[in-house]
Amino acid sequence: xxxxxxxxxxxxxxxxxxxxxxxxxxxxxTAANSDEAIAALNEAEPALMILDxxxxxxxxxxxxxxxxxxxxxxxxxxxxxSGHGNIEIAVAAIKQGAYDFIEKPFNIDQxxxxxxxxxxxxxxxxxxxxxxxxxxxxxEMLGGSAAFKRMRDQLDKLSKSxxxxxxxxxxxxxxxxxxxxxxxxxxxxxxxxxxxxxxxxEPERMEEVLFGRExxxxxxxxxLLEQAHGGSIYFDEVSDMPLxxxxxxxxxxxxxxFARAGGSDKVRVDxxxxxxxxxxxxxxxxxxxxxxxxxxxxxxxxxxxPSLADRREDIxxxxxxxxxxxxxxQGLPIRDLSEESAAALQAMDWPGNIxxxxxxxxxxxxxxxxxxxxxxxELQGQGAPQGEGADTLTLGPRITALPLREARExxxxxxxxxxxxxxxxxxxxxxxxxxMERSALHRKLKSLGVVGGRAIDDEDE
Numbered sequence: 001x002x003x004x005x006x007x008x009x010x011x012x013x014x015x016x017x018x019x020x021x022x023x024x025x026x027x028x029x030t031a032a033n034s035d036e037a038i039a040a041l042n043e044a045e046p047a048l049m050i051l052d053x054x055x056x057x058x059x060x061x062x063x064x065x066x067x068x069x070x071x072x073x074x075x076x077x078x079x080x081x082s083g084h085g086n087i088e089i090a091v092a093a094i095k096q097g098a099y100d101f102i103e104k105p106f107n108i109d110q111x112x113x114x115x116x117x118x119x120x121x122x123x124x125x126x127x128x129x130x131x132x133x134x135x136x137x138x139x140e141m142l143g144g145s146a147a148f149k150r151m152r153d154q155l156d157k158l159s160k161s162x163x164x165x166x167x168x169x170x171x172x173x174x175x176x177x178x179x180x181x182x183x184x185x186x187x188x189x190x191x192x193x194x195x196x197x198x199x200x201x202e203p204e205r206m207e208e209v210l211f212g213r214e215x216x217x218x219x220x221x222x223x224l225l226e227q228a229h230g231g232s233i234y235f236d237e238v239s240d241m242p243l244x245x246x247x248x249x250x251x252x253x254x255x256x257x258f259a260r261a262g263g264s265d266k267v268r269v270d271x272x273x274x275x276x277x278x279x280x281x282x283x284x285x286x287x288x289x290x291x292x293x294x295x296x297x298x299x300x301x302x303x304x305x306p307s308l309a310d311r312r313e314d315i316x317x318x319x320x321x322x323x324x325x326x327x328x329x330q331g332l333p334i335r336d337l338s339e340e341s342a343a344a345l346q347a348m349d350w351p352g353n354i355x356x357x358x359x360x361x362x363x364x365x366x367x368x369x370x371x372x373x374x375x376x377x378e379l380q381g382q383g384a385p386q387g388e389g390a391d392t393l394t395l396g397p398r399i400t401a402l403p404l405r406e407a408r409e410x411x412x413x414x415x416x417x418x419x420x421x422x423x424x425x426x427x428x429x430x431x432x433x434x435x436m437e438r439s440a441l442h443r444k445l446k447s448l449g450v451v452g453g454r455a456i457d458d459e460d461e
Contacts, residue, residue: 002047003027004115007037007065008081009056013104017050020108021115034060038068042257042268045073045229048118050111051098053082053089063096070097071220072267075126075229077118081106126190141174141181142321145313146425147306151178154303159185164253166298167276169305172355175276176236178305183232188272191231194224199240206245207261214263223260225252229269238275238298239284246291253297273298308350308357312422316342318354322361332365336373343433344376346422413448416441 004026008014011032018028029046031037033055040046049069053062060068066078080093083104090101099118102111141152158165159182167175176195183193201209212223225233235241241249252258257268275298284290308315319337327334337345350356364378402410416434423429431441 002045003029005029005031005037005040005046005049007031007049007055007062008052009033009054009058010052013052017111020111024112033058034065037065041069041073041076042266045268045270046076048115048122049076049078050115051078051080053080053093063092066093066096066098068265071214072265074220074222075122077122079111079114079118141177142317143311143314144317145311147311148314151303151306152181155181156185158182158301158303161301162186162272164273164298164300165275166300166302167274167305168302169276169278170307170351170353171278172353173305173307174354175278175305176234178303179232179234179274179276182274183234183272186232186272188231192228193232193234194228195234195236196224197236199237203242203245206242207248210245210249211258211260212267213261220260220263225258225269225271226260226267228271232272232274235273235275235298237277237279239277239279239281239290243289243291246294250291250294250297253294275299308353309421312346315345315357318357319345319361322358323365325358326362326365330366333368333371335365335368335371338373338375340376341374341379343422344379347418348379409448412444416445416448 004021006014006017006021006028007030008017009032014030014032018030021028029040031040035058037051051062051065051069055061055065062080062082066080069076069078074097077099078097080090080098080101081104082089082101093101099121100114102114141148141155143149143152155178165179165182167178169175180193183189196210198206208223210223210225212221212226214220248258252269253273256270257266259266281290281295281299285292285295316337319342323334323337326332345357345360352359360379364374368378416430419430419434420427423433427441428438431438434441436444
């Protein structure tokens with residue numbers, strides 16, 4: 001729980017309020033003037049601020065401090081107190097964003113009622129904002145393959161830390177879902193998760209989008225960094241970040257503060273940073289398109305997100321999940337996935353990975369002529385099959401140039417390797433599907449020179 005900052009030039013008042021709040025279980029800090037108040041705000045954002053409107057021997061009065069708080073820490077509710085209160089001062093304070101105004105000498109019960117109401121209102125406002133962004137829904141990750149389990153084990157470990165994470169993997173493999181999983185299972189799960197789509201933001205607008213801006217006509221417009229305060233910010237495809245913006249982000253990571261465009265005040269932020277890329281960043285660094293210093297800051301914990309080709313076992317489970325999802329979103333009937341259709345999906349190439357699989361499932365449901373099980377022929381041309389159809393096989397020049405015996409061996413080798421990959425390296429399940437005894441399959445694989453290949457994993461049997 002954050003603390004409550006009490007700002008009053010009278011020591012007795014500061015200490016009295018602090019003692020009362022501490023007895024009620026609230027941690028507190030105190031400040032006697034504007035300089036101490038601003039320093040306390042910059043050190044750590046409080047949950048609430050109690051602010052005297054008149055401060056002797058102070059560079060700024062309470063209204064000036066209130067204006068700065070609402071500009072730089074808009075989520076902090078402020079209760080104004082004053083011994084010289086009148087309706088004009090109260091109206092001015094409320095107009096500047098104060099939650100409420102209490103006149104000295106005040107009743108302690110009255111202060112506690114206003115304070116608890118302000119904290120509860122602020123909590124509800126934050127929850128409402130999170131619901132609108134859909135952030136309270138935990139990221140759901142599905143899979144049972146060895147590659148998926150290894151990744152999820154690493155994600156669970158990362159969720160407990162605050163370290164910066166660099167996710168690598170092919171487009172559509174689920175890097176953003178992995179980032180959301182880290183956030184949803186971390187101590188920051190109730191705070192914002194903000195995505196920076198580096199590839200789609202125009203380079204000339206990148207800094208304004210990230211840092212926000214200030215102007216006399218439009219006031220303060222918070223950027224994405226400020227919106228993510230207290231939570232996590234996700235730099236999607238960080239390799240597309242403009243080269244000129246990179247040193248400024250590096251400074252934010254170092255100092256945890258920045259100035260908005262057109263402004264001079266420093267905005268402090270508390271962020272967890274997660275990045276992703278589908279490019280070879282060391283190669284981008286060598287080509288002068290990415291800064292080594294920024295890479296070193298972001299790549300504290302690297303994690304590779306496996307492609308769909310590395311987790312073919314999970315395809316039937318993912319297909320069923322996407323069918324249920326499309327049913328909920330569009331009301332389309334859920335259809336069974338036959339064993340033959342599941343095998344066809346597992347045999348396809350998936351350059352678009354999980355995103356492509358979902359699109360294929362949605363397309364098949366939309367174009368369905370009936371509600372029966374999905375047939376293999378409905379999948380023709382949907383993904384990127386390794387052959388052209390269910391009943392025909394196109395032979396390339398590599399195989400047609402070979403004698404029958406060598407061509408047959410090549411076909412058997414490729415066929416068995418595909419089946420082994422389909423079943424995640426499980427020899428027993430592969431043997432059962434292809435109709436061979438396990439020992440006979442081992443002998444066949446050995447005769448084809450693939451025993452000990454990457455796809456074979458006896459530990460998964």
